[in-house]
Amino acid sequence: MTRRNVFSVILALCFFVTFFVVCNQAIREIRSGLSSSYQLNASALPPGLFKLFAGEFKGLLADYLVLEVGSVIGIKKKIPQEEYAKSAAALARSLVLDPYFQQTYLYAQAIVAMEGEMPEKAMPLLDISREQRFWDWRPAYYMGFDYYYFLGDYARASEMFFEAAKVKHAPPALAILGGRFAKKGGRIEAAIGLLQSMLGDPGLEEKHRAQLSDRLVALKGVLLLENSIQEYRSQYDSFPPSLETLIDKGLLREMPPNPYEDRFYYEEKDGQVFFDNVR
Amino acid sequence: MRGGKMSNIFLIARITFKECIRNRALYGIFLLGLLLFTANIIITAMFSWELGKVAVDVGLSVVSFSGLIIIFFLSINALSNDLDRKTIYMILSRPINRSQYILGKYTGLGLIILLSSAILGICAALSFKLATAGHEAFIPMHFSWPVFFLALTYLSLSLLVLLAISFLWVSITTHPFTAVLLSMLSYFIGQNVENVKNMIIKNQMFEDNVLLIKVTDFISWVFPNLAAFDLKTTAAYGLPVNASYLFAVAAYGLSYIGICLILTMMIFQRRELA
Numbered sequence: 001m002t003r004r005n006v007f008s009v010i011l012a013l014c015f016f017v018t019f020f021v022v023c024n025q026a027i028r029e030i031r032s033g034l035s036s037s038y039q040l041n042a043s044a045l046p047p048g049l050f051k052l053f054a055g056e057f058k059g060l061l062a063d064y065l066v067l068e069v070g071s072v073i074g075i076k077k078k079i080p081q082e083e084y085a086k087s088a089a090a091l092a093r094s095l096v097l098d099p100y101f102q103q104t105y106l107y108a109q110a111i112v113a114m115e116g117e118m119p120e121k122a123m124p125l126l127d128i129s130r131e132q133r134f135w136d137w138r139p140a141y142y143m144g145f146d147y148y149y150f151l152g153d154y155a156r157a158s159e160m161f162f163e164a165a166k167v168k169h170a171p172p173a174l175a176i177l178g179g180r181f182a183k184k185g186g187r188i189e190a191a192i193g194l195l196q197s198m199l200g201d202p203g204l205e206e207k208h209r210a211q212l213s214d215r216l217v218a219l220k221g222v223l224l225l226e227n228s229i230q231e232y233r234s235q236y237d238s239f240p241p242s243l244e245t246l247i248d249k250g251l252l253r254e255m256p257p258n259p260y261e262d263r264f265y266y267e268e269k270d271g272q273v274f275f276d277n278v279r
Numbered sequence: 280m281r282g283g284k285m286s287n288i289f290l291i292a293r294i295t296f297k298e299c300i301r302n303r304a305l306y307g308i309f310l311l312g313l314l315l316f317t318a319n320i321i322i323t324a325m326f327s328w329e330l331g332k333v334a335v336d337v338g339l340s341v342v343s344f345s346g347l348i349i350i351f352f353l354s355i356n357a358l359s360n361d362l363d364r365k366t367i368y369m370i371l372s373r374p375i376n377r378s379q380y381i382l383g384k385y386t387g388l389g390l391i392i393l394l395s396s397a398i399l400g401i402c403a404a405l406s407f408k409l410a411t412a413g414h415e416a417f418i419p420m421h422f423s424w425p426v427f428f429l430a431l432t433y434l435s436l437s438l439l440v441l442l443a444i445s446f447l448w449v450s451i452t453t454h455p456f457t458a459v460l461l462s463m464l465s466y467f468i469g470q471n472v473e474n475v476k477n478m479i480i481k482n483q484m485f486e487d488n489v490l491l492i493k494v495t496d497f498i499s500w501v502f503p504n505l506a507a508f509d510l511k512t513t514a515a516y517g518l519p520v521n522a523s524y525l526f527a528v529a530a531y532g533l534s535y536i537g538i539c540l541i542l543t544m545m546i547f548q549r550r551e552l553a
Contacts, residue, residue, distance in 0.1 A: 048478060052474060052475070055467070055470035055471060056340075056343055056470055056505070056506070056509045056511065057343075058512075059336035059340070059511050060340045062336075063322075063333050063336055066326075067325055067326070070325075098512060100332075100512065100516050100518075102329045102332075103327060103328045106328060135420055
């Protein structure tokens with residue numbers, strides 16, 4: 001190769017390298033401005049198609065979709081509301097591919113329900129995880145929380161907390177929480193039945209047995225008092241002025257025990273009884 | 280006599296195996312194994328919960344992917360090249376018949392697939408250990424190594440089924456590219472036929488379309504149901520496994536391989552090689 005040829009090759013190489021560096025830098029700058037909303041396009045495709053194209057790599061694709069949603073919360077600027085809806089759609093597709101992944105339902109709760117304030121979109125996703133992850137109490141617990149916190153549906157919240165409490169190794173406090181919401185949601189009898197069945201579990205630790213027993217005794221007391229109040233109301237066409245009136249009128253022999261306080265709390269305006277002063 | 284037939288099959292298998300090793304395909308697989316190590320650790324670190332699940336997903340998917348590459352680009356070529364380059368005459372001029380040649384080739388290439396699955400399977404297991412080291416709480420609660428290796432075994436069996444059907448395509452077609460395309464199509468159909476069939480049966484829109492239902496049903500009998508061998512999710516979460524299901528799938532796979540090889544041998548016997 002002559003010196004001239006070598007010079008030409010070096011010149012051509014410099015030319016291409018310069019263009020490569022300049023163009024690559026420009027591309028990087030242009031693309032750095034793209035938010036993750038640009039990347040979250042997966043939600044436009046129907047879930048069935050995802051399953052079809054993913055084939056045996058559906059677990060990997062599910063992971064990828066969850067990562068993609070994670071990138072939405074990774075950016076620092078304010079996230080528009082439609083991005084949360086897109087996240088919910090992407091997580092729904094991820095659950096079609098892998099209905100067991102823990103990170104998917106945790107994102108559904110943290111991003112869609114809590115940050116995006118879209119519990120109605122998060123709930124069906126949590127429900128899939130609740131059904132599939134039979135060993136995990138958290139999906140039902142989050143559903144219970146959403147029913148209570150966002151939707152104000154105490155009966156469903158109680159149902160979900162009890163559902164979570166029934167899972168092996170779940171904290172027994174969930175049943176206690178379920179009992180509280182059962183009272184608020186008017187499902188005391190169902191809660192009593194569930195607590196009784198949980199107390200029948202021989203594997204229950206003594207400490208937890210005592211906690212559940214206390215809640216059972218308190219709920220039984222509330223039920224007895226509320227039934228007596230209804231009886232009073234049917235006779236006198238009004239709510240009793242106090243709980244002691246029930247004893248005076250012969251509708252109740254004595255006050256039922258309350259393990260939490262020295263008395264039950266009563267609201268005359270609607271005839272509601274509570275075992276503590278939390279409303 | 281039977282011993283002679285068997286030794287012929289093993290001879291072809293040994294030659295095929297050595298050819299593939301000489302082809303340096305296994306170096307590529309080793310490289311893939313090393314990349315898997317790194318990739319698995321990096322990808323898993325991007326997740327916050329159930330890292331073990333992601334590590335199993337990545338690990339077993341790489342094993343499967345490399346097996347598919349071996350089938351589509353190495354195995355089909357190995358068989359087609361013998362026909363194209365007429366090297367098959369050298370083999371068949373010896374006291375080896377065409378059926379022994381097919382069985383030998385299948386055994387040799389099958390061993391390469393099993394070897395690759397074993398190497399990458401061990402890499403996947405090691406990368407799982409590395410990726411989850413110090414994060415034991417983030418390994419799915421019921422994860423177990425026997426189920427992981429069971430998934431690896433069934434994954435290898437599905438690759439052997441695909442290898443058998445690709446042999447059939449090579450024997451039918453005249454060009455290796457067509458055989459590769461048909462094998463890829465078989466893989467795609469095999470992975471999805473069950474899914475599509477269920478979608479059609481459950482969809483009211485297709486309720487009156489008897490022909491479509493019958494065609495889908497027919498396809499589901501002709502092509503292998505490769506999705507049935509996929510135990511990656513089971514391995515990732517340590518989900519309960521049904522022994523009778525495992526037995527049925529293994530018997531299904533082996534019988535499918537048997538049918539494909541017999542058909543390949545029958546077609547190959549009548550094929551004009553000149």
